[in-house]
Structure formats: structure tokens, C-alpha cells
Amino acid sequence: IGGLDLSQELPLKQGLDIRGGLQVVLTAHMESIEEVDRQSALDSLKNKIERRVDLYGVSESTVKTAVNGQDYRVIVEIPVDVADTLQALSLIGETAKLEFALPQYLAGETATDEATFAGFTPTDLTGADLKIAEVTFETENRLPGVSLTFKESGREKFQKLTKENIEKPIAILLDGEAVTMPIVRQEITGGQAQITGSFTVEEAKSLTVQLNAGALPVPVSVISQKNIPATLGADSIRKSIIAGGIGLLMVIVFMIGNYGKMGIIASVSLVLYGLFTLALYKIIPVVLSLPGIAGFLLSVGMAVDSNILIFERYKEEIRWLLVGLGIQLRMPTRPRSLPA
Structure with a gap:
């Protein structure tokens, strides 16, 4: 009915106390933060991770912090299938730092899809200028992508950036890696951009959650992960x-x-x-x-x-x-x- 497969089996999702789940322990790297500000940074990190988990629609999860001397940790427990472990780790631990940058060409290269770049020059347009990110599908092949809508300040920056770089590529970077690098054909005034690539629907959804929740305030790394049993027998x-x-x-x-x-x-x-x-x-x-x-x-x-x-x-x-x-x-x- 309306494209809905009524024969699809939908199991009841069970919480941590009934089924168990995944526990991920993250360590926060506070070396660049003043010691008096580290506790507030840890609290902000906890709130960001909670927001990511909530936006993704995972309920009955717990996010806790632990401090032992100079060791700052965040402990996340979520009800998740083993098959979704990598996706859960991506949702929790990736910083999702969004940047727009201009590629630096090697000698003799021109603005083409095959050009080789020496690096990227950052611009003042970042994830802080983002208003909302949404999952979209391309018109031709129906592949999932991510649509970006900028705030007013971001719209002006994006308009200026596209105006100054017509017939040149602009790289969209996530965590320092180029996801897509479209060539600007004309000045864009609508304040919207599109991230396309070989995304699955779940990857696109996870990326929008990370972008909407914002980049993590401090870098983190996973130090342990394990499946936890149900608390109820x-x-x-x-x-x-x-x-x-x-x-x-x-x-x-x-x-x-x-x-x-x-x-x-x-x-x-x-x-x-x-x-x-x-x-x-x-x-x-x-x-x-x-x-x-x-x-x-x-x-x-x-x-x-x-x-x-x-x-x-x-x-x-x-x-x-x-x-x-x-x-x-x-x-x-x-x-x-x-x-x-």
C-alpha cells in the first residue's frame, strides 16, 4: 500500500535491560584545552553525543562521563544489533567536522575532475554556518545524498564563495577528507548545497545526524567496545x-x-x-x-x-x-x- 511492504516482518526492539547492547568507551583528548575548562568541555562532549543518539532515534540509551586524574572518558551504552556496531561507532565517535575548501593544484594541472591536488585552502564557510542537513535522493538515479541549508551568514558566505570560483571546484570536506568536489558553474544565491557520493541510506542518515548535532567539541578515540548482556535474566x-x-x-x-x-x-x-x-x-x-x-x-x-x-x-x-x-x-x- 503506497509502496509499503506489508509482508515485511517488523520485530519488537528491545532495550538494554532485556536484550543487552553495545558499550563504547571513548577517551577525550584534552591536551589543547586549559585544565580549568576541561570538565565543561567533557560535559559539552557528553551533551553532543546524547544529541546525536537522540536525533538518530535510538532510545533507552545511556551516556555517562568518568574522570580519573588526567583521563577523561565518555561511556555510551546503546541497544544495537551486532551488525550495526560499525554504524554505531561512526555515529558516536566521528567528529563530523564540515568544511568548504579550495583545492591547491599541482604544477600544470587545471580544474578538471581528474586533476591532482597538493592540498586544500580552507575558507570561512564551515559547519557552524549550517542551518540544517537533510537526506535527499538524486532525481536521475535515486541515490541518497545530503542536502545542506545554510544560515543567513552562511548563505552570504556561500554566495560569495561560488561567485569568486566560477568554473573552479570547491571541495566539501568531512573530518579533513574530501567527500565531493563539484565544479561551480554559476553563482549560487539560494544558500543550499548538496553532498553526493556512494552513500547508503543509513550512512546518509547518520551523516545528517552528525551534522545537525554539530561537531564534537574535542577529539575522541575509542579505547574499548564490547557487547553487554541484558541486565534482566x-x-x-x-x-x-x-x-x-x-x-x-x-x-x-x-x-x-x-x-x-x-x-x-x-x-x-x-x-x-x-x-x-x-x-x-x-x-x-x-x-x-x-x-x-x-x-x-x-x-x-x-x-x-x-x-x-x-x-x-x-x-x-x-x-x-x-x-x-x-x-x-x-x-x-x-x-x-x-x-x-
Whole structure:
């Protein structure tokens, strides 16, 4: 339907406490930062990594800092599949420093796609001038890319840069490496640029997250990574599921025993509510942790409570209706008082 593959299997995403995940320990290189400013730099680094993880849509993650003498570390724990380990490391640890630079030609080279460059001359247009980065797809081959929209200051810088370099290449650098090097054909006034290359959709998404969150304030390196086990054992999870099932069964028995046919309708609607909610958890997707499961069961209880309130009100209205009808029926049979 509308290009959506309904036959695709969507598993429930499980949190760290249920499934486990990946723990990455980063060390921050503070050599170039004054000692009095290092703690604030570490806090800023922690906030940047948290923002990256949140923008990527990874929930139920934890980001902590640790300081031991001159050793400054950030510990990140995220629920991730083993296959996504490299992507997670890229998301967390790469600085994503965006720069626009002019290539320096070797002697005898001209501005062509095959030209060899001796290096790059930086310009004043950087990632700080970026307003937003978005995943886009090329019109011809539908390959993913990244669209850049600049702030007002960045728009003016980009316009000036393209005006002064018509028929010359401008290199777009990420972490010091040239990702693409388009040749400027005319002055660009719209304040937008495009990064194209051999991106996958996930790589393009990860890059936009890094660019939107901003470059990391200090360089970092990964010193350890390991898969961490679930904090809850399989036996605890099994018992929790059994307890939830027994509780739901008791609610259904109570509803049917107390309200008859209306209770059956309520029980069916309750089961459908649970199935629809779980389907939404898969589609969104929602990462299920133990508190998340408790919240789901609580929402089922609230749905039952609303049914009980409705049914009790319905019974009360029927009762008053019957009483009212009884009064009307008895009133004509009342003996009338004889005139004195």
C-alpha cells in the first residue's frame, strides 16, 4: 500500500535491560584545552553525543562521563544489533567536522575532475554556518545524498564563495577528507548545497545526524567496545510475561462475570487495543524496556477502567429509567382522595 511492504516482518526492539547492547568507551583528548575548562568541555562532549543518539532515534540509551586524574572518558551504552556496531561507532565517535575548501593544484594541472591536488585552502564557510542537513535522493538515479541549508551568514558566505570560483571546484570536506568536489558553474544565491557520493541510506542518515548535532567539541578515540548482556535474566522476563498474561486473564473473567455481554465486548476491544498498540510499537518503532512493558500494562488497565466507568454509568441510567417508568405506571393506580 503506497509502496509499503506489508509482508515485511517488523520485530519488537528491545532495550538494554532485556536484550543487552553495545558499550563504547571513548577517551577525550584534552591536551589543547586549559585544565580549568576541561570538565565543561567533557560535559559539552557528553551533551553532543546524547544529541546525536537522540536525533538518530535510538532510545533507552545511556551516556555517562568518568574522570580519573588526567583521563577523561565518555561511556555510551546503546541497544544495537551486532551488525550495526560499525554504524554505531561512526555515529558516536566521528567528529563530523564540515568544511568548504579550495583545492591547491599541482604544477600544470587545471580544474578538471581528474586533476591532482597538493592540498586544500580552507575558507570561512564551515559547519557552524549550517542551518540544517537533510537526506535527499538524486532525481536521475535515486541515490541518497545530503542536502545542506545554510544560515543567513552562511548563505552570504556561500554566495560569495561560488561567485569568486566560477568554473573552479570547491571541495566539501568531512573530518579533513574530501567527500565531493563539484565544479561551480554559476553563482549560487539560494544558500543550499548538496553532498553526493556512494552513500547508503543509513550512512546518509547518520551523516545528517552528525551534522545537525554539530561537531564534537574535542577529539575522541575509542579505547574499548564490547557487547553487554541484558541486565534482566531470561527467567525474569518469562515470569513478567506470565504475570502480565494472568493479570489480563483475570481482568477478562471479571469483566465477563460482572457485565455479561458487555463484558465480552469490552474484553474483545481490550485484546484488539493490545494488538494495535504492539503493532504501533513495531512500526514507530518503540524500544521496549522493563519500565516500557509496565507502562503498556498500565495503559491496558486504564483502558479497562474507562470501560468500567462507562458500563457503571450505563447501568445507573438504566436503573433510573426503570424507576421512572415504574413511577409513571403506579401513579394512575394511586387512590384519589374523596372530596370532604
